[in-house]
Amino acid sequence: MATNGKKYNEVKEKVDTKMSYAVDEALKLIEETKTAKFDETVEVSVKLGIDPRQANQQIRTGLVLPHGIGKDIKVLVFATGEKEKEAKTAGADYVGLEDLIDKISNENWLDFDVSIATPDVMSTVAKLGKVLGPRGLMPTPKVGTVTFDVEQAVKEAKAGRIEVKNDKGGVVHAPIGKVSFGFDKLRDNFLVFMESLTKMKPSSSKGTFVRKITLANTMGPGVKVDFVNVREVLKGFQIAA
Numbered sequence: 001m002a003t004n005g006k007k008y009n010e011v012k013e014k015v016d017t018k019m020s021y022a023v024d025e026a027l028k029l030i031e032e033t034k035t036a037k038f039d040e041t042v043e044v045s046v047k048l049g050i051d052p053r054q055a056n057q058q059i060r061t062g063l064v065l066p067h068g069i070g071k072d073i074k075v076l077v078f079a080t081g082e083k084e085k086e087a088k089t090a091g092a093d094y095v096g097l098e099d100l101i102d103k104i105s106n107e108n109w110l111d112f113d114v115s116i117a118t119p120d121v122m123s124t125v126a127k128l129g130k131v132l133g134p135r136g137l138m139p140t141p142k143v144g145t146v147t148f149d150v151e152q153a154v155k156e157a158k159a160g161r162i163e164v165k166n167d168k169g170g171v172v173h174a175p176i177g178k179v180s181f182g183f184d185k186l187r188d189n190f191l192v193f194m195e196s197l198t199k200m201k202p203s204s205s206k207g208t209f210v211r212k213i214t215l216a217n218t219m220g221p222g223v224k225v226d227f228v229n230v231r232e233v234l235k236g237f238q239i240a241a
Contacts, residue, residue, distance in 0.1 A: 007035040008035060008219065008220075008221070011032065011033040011034075011035055011220055011221065012033075012221045014029060014032055014033060015029055015033065015221050015222075015223055017221075017222075017224075019224065020213075020224040020225060020226040020227075021223060021224065021225060021226060022225075022226055022229040022233075023187065023190070023191070023225060023226075023229055023230055023233050024183075024187070024233075026215050026223045026224075026225045027183055027186055027187055027190065027215070028183065029223045030042055030179065030186070030215055030216070030217055030220070030223060031179060031182075031183065033217060033220035033221060033223070034179050034217055034219075034220060035219045035220060036218060036219045038218075039070070039178045039179060039180045040178065040179045040217040040218035040219055040220070041069075041070070041175050041177075041178055041179075041217065041218050042175065042176050042177050042178065042179060042181075042186055042215065042216070042217050043173060043174065043175050043176065043215070043216055043217075043218075044173070044174055044176050044190060044193060044194075044213065044214070044215055045171055045172070045173050045213070045214045045215075045216070045222075046171065046172045046194075046197060046210060046212070046213050046214075047169075047170065047171050047210075047211045047212035047213075048166060048170050048171065048172060048205075048209060048210065048211065049170075049205060049206075049207050049208045049209050049210070049211050050166065050170050050202065050205045050209075051170070051205075052166055052167070052168055052169065052170045054204065056202055056204045057202045057204055057205050058166060058202075059164060059165060059166040059172060059197075059200050059202075060140075060142045060143065060163070060164065060165045060166070061142060061143055061144075061163075061164050061200065062142075062143035062144045062145070062156070062161050062162070062163055062164070063161065063162050063163075063164050063174075063192075063193065063196050064156050064159055064160065064161045064162075065160060065162065065176060065177070065188075065189040065192055065193065066185075066188050066189060066192055066239050067177060067181060067185040067188060067189055068159050068160030068177070069160040069162060069175045069176070069177055069178075069189075070160070070177050070178035070180070070181060071113075071160065071175075073113045073114060073157055073158055073160060074093045074094075074111065074112040074113050074114070075091070075092045075093050075094075075112065075113070075114050075115075075116065075154055075157045075158060076092065076093065076094040076095075076100065076112040076114070076115045076116070077092040077094070077095045077115070077116045077117070077150060077154065078096070078097050078100060078101075078115065078116070078117035078118070078121050078124075078125045078139065079095060079096075079097065079116075079117065079118045079121060079150060080097055080118075080120075080121060083118045083148065083150050084096070084097075086150045086151050087116070087150045087151075087154055089151070090150060090151040090154035090155060091154055091155070091158055092116075092150075092154050093112065094112060097121055097124060097125075098124070101124065101125065101127065101128060104128055104131060104132070105127075105128065105131070108131075110131075110135065110137065112137070113157075114137075114145065114157040114161070115132065115137050115138070115139050115145065116139055116145045116146075116147070116150065116153045116154065116157065117139040117145065117146050118146075118147070118148055118150065119146055119147070119148060122139070122146060125138075125139065136163065136165075143161075143163050144156070144161075145157075162174050162175060164193075164196070164197065164200070172197065174193060176189040176190050176193055177189050179217055188239045190215070191230075191233065191234060191237050192239070194210075194213070194230050194234065195234055195237070197210070198210060198231075210227050210230075212224065213225040213226075213227055213230065
């Protein structure tokens with residue numbers, strides 16, 4: 001523990017907590033502040049100018065980042081008939097309906113990262129709401145996980161589709177990749193995330209929408225990002241080849 005504390009303090013000195021960095025500077029600091037032996041996840045946190053108590057100001061959607069998030073995603077699909085076959089062909093890890101519902105209900109089995117359901121079975125899947133809902137695993141149309149386009153949904157989930165959702169404090173947290181991705185891929189993912197998020201501003205939200213942006217790797221200090229610079233960079237942004 002002492003060694004980890006020393007390493008953290010050393011990298012923390014590289015970050016000026018009072019300063020908001022330009023995008024490129026912030027991402028370089030993320031690489032420089034890696035301390036763990038494992039491949040750390042890079043996460044973005046954005047404080048939004050919304051009232052999270054208001055239903056019409058909630059932020060919730062799904063987003064596929066250009067380079068994924070560097071994780072092997074286990075996908076479960078609730079479906080029957082032809083859609084069950086479609087899910088298996090698309091690469092879903094678990095496919096079924098009553099058998100999966102029983103396994104989750106009776107064994108508290110939750111060995112999957114994303115669940116998808118066709119609309120016609122949602123009345124049956126609904127009984128899992130109290131189990132899957134609090135864990136963010138319940139299929140929902142808002143993020144594209146209740147759909148008849150099972151093939152596309154499975155492929156997007158496997159590619160690292162992330163859920164963008166504000167918490168009770170009006171903050172959105174999301175992974176944008178691994179430190180090992182390198183500068184270019186992390187930059188692409190971050191900018192695609194920010195471009196998509198800024199377009200989600202609810203019409204009922206007044207004033208400044210994006211109030212604070214922070215990047216951090218798993219074991220490193222937070223690095224604040226200048227949103228004015230983000231907007232400037234987005235004007236000429238193209239995904240790296």
